[in-house]
Amino acid sequence: MAKNRRTQEERTAQTRLALIDATIAAISDLGYTGASTTLIAEKAGVSRGAMMHHFPTRAALMADVVRHVFDHEMAEYEETRVRTGFGDRLYDWPRLLWAVLSRPSGMAVLEILQATRSDRDLAALVVPMQEAVEQSALGAVRGAFGGDEKLALSVMRLMVWSVRGLSIAERYLPHRAETEDAVELLSRLLRQAAPDGQMAPLKTLMEP
Incomplete structure (x- = not known):
């Protein structure tokens, strides 16, 4: 059980980091206004639903x-x-x-x-x-x-x-x-x- 929990925590951390990195890249490329949540999710390689799970807004x-x-x-x-x-x-x-x-x-x-x-x-x-x-x-x-x-x-x-x-x-x-x-x-x-x-x-x- 402990191993599974750690694995889930690691996956959560990896997804959040991917979204943060994608946000930085999107802002760098297109500015704050152009960095839409759809684009950020695409850059991070996750679904928009998955992104909303980690960051509701x-x-x-x-x-x-x-x-x-x-x-x-x-x-x-x-x-x-x-x-x-x-x-x-x-x-x-x-x-x-x-x-x-x-x-x-x-x-x-x-x-x-x-x-x-x-x-x-x-x-x-x-x-x-x-x-x-x-x-x-x-x-x-x-x-x-x-x-x-x-x-x-x-x-x-x-x-x-x-x-x-x-x-x-x-x-x-x-x-x-x-x-x-x-x-x-x-x-x-x-x-x-x-x-x-x-x-x-x-x-x-x-x-x-």
């Missing part, structure tokens, strides 16, 4: 994409930091974020977040989740680099949303070398302001 699927991508990104950041040491200093993070957030998965999340403006059902699921995601990331940032909550939140938003904005710019101004120069500049500015790679030296910049 399109909004529920999109919300799970946001959560999945965040969890995957956080695991990748930590694996990179442990393996290479890159990420041990605050000024490493613009480049680390760029390497991850500029991918199709990061762009898909950004499109989902933008879509919450006109989709109430999506907003009801995604906005609280995004707030929880940010708080989780904030805890990790403060644990690694110190700083009070206000300072850490400001620095984290500066890095994350600067990189996300640059990823949008690259879509319309596809000159990757110039965009990467801007990411590098942000990294160097943080290094100049906080050469020890910690949050504390930035505190004076927040004072009146």
Whole structure:
């Protein structure tokens, strides 16, 4: 019995992952509006009924994409930091974020977040989740680099949303070398302001 339950759990996880991957691919190809549930089911190789069993609404699927991508990104950041040491200093993070957030998965999340403006059902699921995601990331940032909550939140938003904005710019101004120069500049500015790679030296910049 235990083996059968594990097999069913594995199948469920595989189907959900296939749907999440298909959603990211569909958004990457056609944008949020073009990523219909029918197309997503086709890309995932499942029936629309099977998809609805796992995700009763399109909004529920999109919300799970946001959560999945965040969890995957956080695991990748930590694996990179442990393996290479890159990420041990605050000024490493613009480049680390760029390497991850500029991918199709990061762009898909950004499109989902933008879509919450006109989709109430999506907003009801995604906005609280995004707030929880940010708080989780904030805890990790403060644990690694110190700083009070206000300072850490400001620095984290500066890095994350600067990189996300640059990823949008690259879509319309596809000159990757110039965009990467801007990411590098942000990294160097943080290094100049906080050469020890910690949050504390930035505190004076927040004072009146």
